[in-house]
Amino acid sequence: MIERILRDRQGIWQQVVEDRSLTRLTGQMLLSSMVALACYGAVLGSFHSVWMAMTSAVKLPLLFLVTLAICLPTLYLFNLVFGARLSVRQSLSLVMVALTVTAMLALAFAPIALFFLITAPDYGFFKLLNVAILALSALVGLRFLTGGMRVLNENGLLAPEPPVVEKAPAAVAPGGTDAASASSPAAGPANGSGGTATLTAPAPVQAAPAVPPGYMLTPIVNPHQRPVRPSKQTQATPPSMTLLYVWILLFGFVGTQLAWTLRPFFGSPGMKFSLYREIDGNFYAEILRTLSHLF
Incomplete structure (x- = not known):
């Protein structure tokens, strides 16, 4: 699965766009990421016991599953x-791609973590x-997202669907005929000999050439002025893309x-084994305290 995501990511995105077999794809990514995170979690806890x-x-x-369940809605x-036309399956598949990449990169770093665990068994380091x-792996995964x-x-899945403009029906002249038939030349009145006078059709008038809007028929060209090329119109960024970065920050904080x-994950060497600990302080204060003790 990780090879397919890294080698054929355009194929993955096209499958998400078409909403094709996303249940099977999401199940495969979920299984792969959970196995990889379980292996890496075992490396983290092996420092203690x-x-x-x-x-x-x-x-x-x-941890990753509960965070996803909190932030995905x-x-x-x-x-x-903001008018995007994504289904729940498409949104879940997008986030699962990022989660799978994060889990696989963390698993790829597991031998490095084991190496430092054996050669430099310092708890703070x-x-x-x-x-x-984990932060580096998450950044790469969110870049995929x-x-x-x-x-x-x-x-066009992040923009609202454009309204359908219906064509106006053709104008109908009184008497049941349309305007084109009513404007066609008809037979004239009878002449003195009892016949009908035939009207000759007028010569067709040649239509004027179509002129694009904003251009003159005879533009004034200055020979000393360099031609200005029309600027390329850039597509405006939809609000969904802007809010995606807000959601990424929210995902990180949660x-x-x-x-x-849910700590401990590492297990302090001076403490006994415990499944959970009391909630005191926060994650960022603990990181700053560890940095101060290390340096």
């Missing part, structure tokens, strides 16, 4: 409010190293606070 490795292997996939409603790995939204914008709530 086997029990911590097992619980972190469960809590890290749970906001993304979907943002799109609906190991914690900051893995926070940096913004790329997919741009593809949907190019296909995820970090939930990670602080």
Whole structure:
């Protein structure tokens, strides 16, 4: 799955645009990402004990799933409010692409984390190293998400559907004939010999050549003036793209606070094993405190 996303991302985006077999695609991405996050969670908890490795292997996939469940309705409603025509399956598939890339990149960094765990078993350094790995992996995954939204914008799924303009019916002249038939030449009155006078059709008038709007028929050309090329019209960025970056920030804040709530993932070496800890402080204060102790 990760090879298909990295090698054929345009095919993935086209499948999302066409809303084709998205249930199967989303299930494959969900399974792949959960397995990768479970493996990486086991690496995080292995700093403390086997029990911590097992619980972190469960809590890290749970962290991403709960964050997705909290934030996905906001993304979907943002799109609906501003006229986007994305379904729930399409929105979920977009976010799952980002989540799968994040999980696979984190798994790719797992040997590096194990290397530093064996050679430099320092709790503060190991914690900051893995926070940096997860942050970098999440940034790459969110870049895939913004790329997919741009593809949907190019296909017109982020803009409201244009209204259908119906053609006006042809004008009908009194008597049941249309205007074209009424304006055609008719037979004249009878002449003195009892015959009918034949009217000759007027010569066709040659239509004037179509002139594009904004141009003169005989433009005045200055030989010393360089020709100005018409500027290329750029497509305006829809509000859904702007709100996507707001949603990414919201996703980051919810995820970090939930990670602080579900801790421990690493397990402090001076403390006994515990499944959860009391909620005190916040994630960012802990990172700053760890940095101050490390440097």
